[in-house]
Amino acid sequence: AASLRLIFACFGIVGMSVSFTTVYLFSGELFPTVVRNIGVGTSSMCARIGSMVAPFIVSL
Numbered sequence: 001a002a003s004l005r006l007i008f009a010c011f012g013i014v015g016m017s018v019s020f021t022t023v024y025l026f027s028g029e030l031f032p033t034v035v036r037n038i039g040v041g042t043s044s045m046c047a048r049i050g051s052m053v054a055p056f057i058v059s060l
Helices: 002-030 033-058
Strands: none
Touching: 002 033
C-alpha cells in the first residue's frame, strides 16, 4: 500500500510540473503583446501565492 501511494505521489508531482509549464506558456499567448509581460507576471505571482497558501488550506 505504501509503494502504491508513492507511485501516485510521483505521478502527481510530474503532472503538476507539466501543467505548470503548459499554463505558463499558454498565458503568454493569451495576453496581447502590449500587456504580455504584466499578464504573465501577474499570473505567475498568483500561482506562487496559491502554492504557498495551499498547504494551509489542506489543514483547515
